[in-house]
Amino acid sequence: xxxxxxxxxxxxxxxxxxxxxxxxxxxxxxxxxxxxxxxxxxxxxxxxxxxxxxxxxxxxxxxxxxxxxxxxxxxxxxxxxxxxxxxxxxxxxxxxxxxxxxxxxxxxxxxxxxxxxxxxxxxxxxxxxxxxxxxxxxxxxxxxxxxxxxxxxxxxxxxxxxxxxxxxxxxxxxxxxxxxxxxxxxxxxxxxxxxxxxxxxxxxxxxxxxxxxxxxxxxxxxxxxxxxxxxxxxxxxxxxxxxxxxxxxxxxxxxxxxxxxxxxxxxxxxxxxxxxxxxxxxxxxxxxxxxxxxxxxxxxxxxxxxxxxxxxxxxxxxxxxx
Amino acid sequence: xxxxxxxxxxxxxxxxxxxxxxxxxxxxxxxxxxxxxxxxxxxxxxxxxxxxxxxxxxxxxxxxxxxxxxxxxxxxxxxxxxxxxxxxxxxxxxxxxxxxxxxxxxxxxxxxxxxxxxxxxxxxxxxxxxxxxxxxxxxxxxxxxxxxxxxxxxxxxxxxxxxxxxxxxxxxxxxxxxxxxxxxxxxxxxxxxxxxxxxxxxxxxxxxxxxxxxxxxxxxxxxxxxxxxx
Numbered sequence: 006x007x008x009x010x011x012x013x014x015x016x017x018x019x020x021x022x023x024x025x026x027x028x029x030x031x032x033x034x035x036x037x038x039x040x041x042x043x044x045x046x047x048x049x050x051x052x053x054x055x056x057x058x059x060x061x062x063x064x065x066x067x068x069x070x071x072x073x074x075x076x077x078x079x080x081x082x083x084x085x086x087x088x089x090x091x092x093x094x095x096x097x098x099x100x101x102x103x104x105x106x107x108x109x110x111x112x113x114x115x116x117x118x119x120x121x122x123x124x125x126x127x128x129x130x131x132x133x134x135x136x137x138x139x140x141x142x143x144x145x146x147x148x149x150x151x152x153x154x155x156x157x158x159x160x161x162x163x164x165x166x167x168x169x170x171x172x173x174x175x176x177x178x179x180x181x182x183x184x185x186x187x188x189x190x191x192x193x194x195x196x197x198x199x200x201x202x203x204x205x206x207x208x209x210x211x212x213x214x215x216x217x218x219x220x221x222x223x224x225x226x227x228x229x230x231x232x233x234x235x236x237x238x239x240x241x242x243x244x245x246x247x248x249x250x251x252x253x254x255x256x257x258x259x260x261x262x263x264x265x266x267x268x269x270x271x272x273x274x275x276x277x278x279x280x281x282x283x284x285x286x287x288x289x290x291x292x293x294x295x296x297x298x299x300x301x302x303x304x305x306x307x308x309x310x311x312x313x314x315x316x317x318x319x320x321x322x323x324x325x326x327x
Numbered sequence: 328x329x330x331x332x333x334x335x336x337x338x339x340x341x342x343x344x345x346x347x348x349x350x351x352x353x354x355x356x357x358x359x360x361x362x363x364x365x366x367x368x369x370x371x372x373x374x375x376x377x378x379x380x381x382x383x384x385x386x387x388x389x390x391x392x393x394x395x396x397x398x399x400x401x402x403x404x405x406x407x408x409x410x411x412x413x414x415x416x417x418x419x420x421x422x423x424x425x426x427x428x429x430x431x432x433x434x435x436x437x438x439x440x441x442x443x444x445x446x447x448x449x450x451x452x453x454x455x456x457x458x459x460x461x462x463x464x465x466x467x468x469x470x471x472x473x474x475x476x477x478x479x480x481x482x483x484x485x486x487x488x489x490x491x492x493x494x495x496x497x498x499x500x501x502x503x504x505x506x507x508x509x510x511x512x513x514x515x516x517x518x519x520x521x522x523x524x525x526x527x528x529x530x531x532x533x534x535x536x537x538x539x540x541x542x543x544x545x546x547x548x549x550x551x552x553x554x555x556x557x
Binding site: 185188189191192195196198199200201202203204205206207 | 382401402403406407411412413414418419420421422423427430431432434435436474475478
């Protein structure tokens with residue numbers, strides 16, 4: 006138990022810390038940060054651990070959101086069950102698409118995912134308009150059941166729930182990083198062929214990694230669907246595809262806390278800074294370029310190396326003084 | 328198939344697009360022997376090994392491992408049949424330690440007994456916590472060979488193992504190869520003729536994508552000279 010706490014305790018502390026920020030920051034902001042960081046974690050897993058750059062993440066999130074939305078609009082009222090339906094839809098979709106896409110080489114993989122996103126938008130906006138109601142979307146906020154201990158319409162309840170889910174995902178990802186599967190994923194990214202020399206079926210590793218990553222995106226999709234009580238094709242708009250890439254790179258892909266840090270900075274710019282400075286995207290863009298030039302591994306790696314640099318500076322100052 | 332052959336390559340042809348690089352190559356590698364393939368750059372030696380290991384698809388011909396045809400199998404399937412290939416780039420996973428590199432191989436081959444690895448390459452014991460990026464060329468070669476002998480290993484294909492290594496390291500590797508020959512069938516591609524002569528039980532000479540000579544006697548192997556024969 007102590008060993009588990011030692012390994013995963015930091016994750017619990019970090020997400021508890023995000024919860025404590027509720028005393029100073031709006032609940033909606035923190036909920037947005039929490040869900041978007043889960044969504045970014047999916048991208049970060051794909052790029053940082055498997056070397057797959059996907060511009061189709063809105064599709065994987067959107068399918069799950071629609072799974073939840075369709076269930077809650079037409080069939081049931083239990084939001085937890087709705088989330089289950091959404092996650093199953095997202096995982097099944099990722100399983101089928103992954104089987105086809107992970108065979109593609111890097112640039113084709115990226116473009117095929119972008120195309121998938123455009124197809125998804127078209128299907129939910131036009132082709133299935135009689136079911137999805139097109140741009141009007143599906144509304145079900147009032148239909149969702151509420152329980153005394155878990156009322157999704159209460160921002161504090163929802164934030165607590167989302168933070169617990171996020172902490173769970175971070176624990177799973179950290180566990181994967183420490184496993185042979187995690188090492189195999191990194192090895193695929195480093196050199197797929199070298200892993201084949203050892204007898205690994207790298208196609209299977211990439212497929213499994215892809216499904217795992219997009220299961221995380223599916224969780225983010227279902228959380229959005231339940232939080233807003235509404236889902237529309239805008240969730241998989243192709244114009245939103247680069248957003249998660251920017252946030253992922255800003256925070257640092259492959260790093261455990263990069264997705265959370267990147268999301269925090271990005272949403273802060275979007276929600277808070279935009280109120281005083283209209284050209285907030287300009288700030289994000291400039292920041293992204295500077296961060297990439299400084300370390301290429303995002304803000305997380307800069308924060309990780311800062312204490313070491315400070316110690317080196319202090320040691321240098323002491324030796325100069327002596 | 329010849330009696331006692333661990334691996335047999337029959338009339339193999341390989342092309343890169345329109346360019347044919349291997350012409351009707353037929354070779355037989357006896358069990359528990361060291362076979363060395365020599366030839367100048369561009370002779371088709373690496374192409375031959377890659378085609379045997381499943382990394383290149385031959386246009387025609389077959390590969391038979393211990394009586395089973397393995398032509399067309401995927402590389403990981405070939406490895407699981409007991410045929411391992413060590414490329415010449417001497418690259419290991421640089422972000423992983425020696426231990427982690429071995430663990431990765433152990434997991435794939437379901438063999439967690441490293442005693443034979445450490446018996447053949449005792450130096451790896453003291454390098455367990457060193458990352459692949461900080462190993463010398465010789466140490467990386469030892470790690471690659473150590474990883475390759477985990478699990479079922481009938482045939483080990485090693486491409487240019489001594490290339491770019493210091494003479495003392497080369498001698499260590501030669502000693503390790505001699506020991507390994509009792510463990511599995513070795514097929515080496517080697518440009519260092521002194522090493523080839525010392526290790527070879529039989530020797531194939533390749534030129535311009537063709538097997539041009541097969542020397543199976545000691546006298547023939549000893550008389551091989553670089554300028555004259557290659």
